[in-house]
Amino acid sequence: MFIDSAKIFIQSGDGGNGAVSFRREKYIPDGGPDGGDGGRGGDIIFRASDSLNTLLNFRYKRKFVAQNGENGQKANRSGKSATHIVVEVPVGTVLKDIENDKIIADLDENGQELIVLKGGRGGKGNRHYATSTRQIPNFAQSGVKGDSMWIRLELKLLGDVGLVGYPNVGKSTILSKVSKARPKIADYEFTTLSPQLGVVSLGEGMQFVLADIPGLIEGAHEGAGLGHQFLRHIERTRLIIHVVDISGYGKEEPIDAYHKINAELSEYSKVLGEKPQIIAANKCDVLEDMELIQHFVKELESTGNKVFPISATTGEGLRELMFYAATLLKDIPKPALYDRTEEEVLFTVDKDKGYDVRKENDIFVVEGKRAERILQSTNLSDFESMGYFQKTIRRIGIIDALEDLGVEEGDTVRFVDFEFEYRR
Ligand SMILES: Nc1nc2c(ncn2[C@@H]2O[C@H](COP(=O)(O)OP(=O)(O)OP(=O)(O)O)[C@@H](O)[C@H]2O)c(=O)[nH]1
Ligand SMILES: [Mg+2]
Numbered sequence: 001m002f003i004d005s006a007k008i009f010i011q012s013g014d015g016g017n018g019a020v021s022f023r024r025e026k027y028i029p030d031g032g033p034d035g036g037d038g039g040r041g042g043d044i045i046f047r048a049s050d051s052l053n054t055l056l057n058f059r060y061k062r063k064f065v066a067q068n069g070e071n072g073q074k075a076n077r078s079g080k081s082a083t084h085i086v087v088e089v090p091v092g093t094v095l096k097d098i099e100n101d102k103i104i105a106d107l108d109e110n111g112q113e114l115i116v117l118k119g120g121r122g123g124k125g126n127r128h129y130a131t132s133t134r135q136i137p138n139f140a141q142s143g144v145k146g147d148s149m150w151i152r153l154e155l156k157l158l159g160d161v162g163l164v165g166y167p168n169v170g171k172s173t174i175l176s177k178v179s180k181a182r183p184k185i186a187d188y189e190f191t192t193l194s195p196q197l198g199v200v201s202l203g204e205g206m207q208f209v210l211a212d213i214p215g216l217i218e219g220a221h222e223g224a225g226l227g228h229q230f231l232r233h234i235e236r237t238r239l240i241i242h243v244v245d246i247s248g249y250g251k252e253e254p255i256d257a258y259h260k261i262n263a264e265l266s267e268y269s270k271v272l273g274e275k276p277q278i279i280a281a282n283k284c285d286v287l288e289d290m291e292l293i294q295h296f297v298k299e300l301e302s303t304g305n306k307v308f309p310i311s312a313t314t315g316e317g318l319r320e321l322m323f324y325a326a327t328l329l330k331d332i333p334k335p336a337l338y339d340r341t342e343e344e345v346l347f348t349v350d351k352d353k354g355y356d357v358r359k360e361n362d363i364f365v366v367e368g369k370r371a372e373r374i375l376q377s378t379n380l381s382d383f384e385s386m387g388y389f390q391k392t393i394r395r396i397g398i399i400d401a402l403e404d405l406g407v408e409e410g411d412t413v414r415f416v417d418f419e420f421e422y423r424r
Contacts, residue, residue, distance in 0.1 A: 006058035006153045007098065013041025013066040013082045015120035015143025018128075021074035022136070032135070034076045035126035038143040041119030042066025042082035048107035052090040055155050066117075069143060072125040079122060086113075090155055092236065098150040116151070120144035121400060129424055131409070144397055159197055159211025161325050162234040164265070165243035166257055167215025167225075170282040172196065173312035174243065175212040178322055183212055190214060195230050206326045211237060218260055221267035231268050238332040239325060240265075240277045242305075246296055247283035254281070255299050276328065277305045280321055285311035357401040364402055364413045364422070371398070375416050 016038025023031025044066055064087055070079030089095075095104040095116065105114045123141035130137055163171040167189035175181050179198025184191050192214045201207040213234060214226040221228065234240065242261065246254040258279065266273030279300050284293060297307045306324060310317030354370025374392055379385040393399055393415075402413065402422070411422045 005155070006055040007062070007150060008058055008087075008153065009063045009065075009148065009150050010044045010087070010117055011063075011065040011148035012044050012117035012146035013119040014068040014146045015039070015041050015122040016069035016071040016079035017142050018123035018125040018140030019072035019074060019079075020126045020138060020140045023075075033126040033130050033137050034074060035140050036072035036074070036077040036079065037125045037128075038072045038122030038141075039069030039079035039081035040122050041069045041143070041146045043084040043115045043119045044117040045084050045086045045113055045115050046093075046095060046105065046107060047086050047088050047114075048091045048093065048110060048112045049088045050091055050110040052088060054090065055093070055153055058153060066119055066146065068146070069119065069122045071143075072122070072140065076125070076127060078125075081122070082119060084115075084119070089153060092155055094154045096152040096154065098152050104151070117147045117149065120146045121397075141399075142391075142394060144400060145395055159195075159233070159237045160208035160329055161200075161210050161239045161241055162237035163210065163212045163243055164234060164240050165215065165261060166217065166245070167191070169215070169243045169245040170312040171212050171215070171243050174241075174280070174282070174310075174318065175210055177312055177315055177318055179210060181210075181212075190226055193226060195233050200322055200326075202322060202326055206323075208326055208329055210241075216261055216264055218264065220264045228268070231265075231272060234275075235269060235272050237275070239328055240275050241280050241321070241325065242277045243280045243282050244296075245283050246281045246292065246309075247286040251292055251295055254296055258300060276332065278321065278325060278328070279305050279307040280317075281307060281309045282312055284309045284316065285314050355396070355398060357398060357405065359405050362412065364405060364407050364411060366393075366398055366402075366413065366415045370396070372416050375418055380418065 181198030
């Protein structure tokens, strides 16, 4: 069975807390602070691997949870950082955020890696907080929490040659005749519901993978029918066999059908529109009028593509067609990355944090929806509420972000419309 999609849960580890501790040595009555830092939580990393071909493994293992970093310890000992979890997926896997269906990553190359969830940073131990006026810091920094999300994995099939055409033209019949694949074949439209792959072996090491997808109809590029969700797969192939049924219709109809499908391909993407094609005029066995075939061949060879009159049923012409495909493939390099648009793929996986931290002149500014909500829920004149406010902005990483920008004791922070002096 071929599974090309899976839903999994991932969670990165929390950072360990920094320790509060003071040196205790004989003859040293008031030792300074020596609380070590917390360790970092484990990341969730995805890696594309050539050795996997399906998403089958994810039927059995659906949760990937990284461990937390250890807490800091006394005597300046840092807590151990957790090991990262590496999730291996087949080359050609697309990662999507289930919440909004956004593409997080498109792992196309063997060995390509991406950190999808970062583990939380460890908190600093109290030894970092000693100053000339504060020699006994009775606090340390908490570790930052990890993050979690549901992800959908989708595997784009990687065939060398794709069979493309209207429904019911005989694509699956062709695949079944030239490979060991056994796709469903029937005399009605949309028999094929998901992509099928077969290996075509022509002897002497000549072989390629042939992909059969559901039939395309007009409007496919906008999502009509079934085929459109699989055009992505065809985009990855190096060559298209464009199948046209030339039986039973008039002289011009098959030609018209050919152009209509090509228009759909071009509308879907430039890559698809420009992919090299071979044209297969199928169901020749039921044609009595040879002139019809000749007309079709003559008309369409003017497009620069070669036309093969075939019959998938009797097998006539199939061998020549497959050999020609194999010959063309020799000169078409395997694609590395295909054209992708910026907005489509987000290689940075920082989920929207809901706040933004920046430095404006000498002021540190924190803004954003989440920051606003936190502020609204805080009673600025209440001690406990303020304590909670501080905890929250630490937990979600605002303090870390401020420190990364170089904030120091006494600097001004403008939190939405609330200004305060920074104190550790
Ligand atoms: N006479 C004749 N019938 C054929 C030939 N090739 C396919 N057929 C018939 O056409 C019908 C459709 O064939 P399929 O291979 O299922 O067509 P398809 O293009 O895969 O169709 P979808 O999966 O719906 O897109 C079946 O009844 C086949 O037996 C052929 O060369 N000659
Ligand atoms: Mg089919």
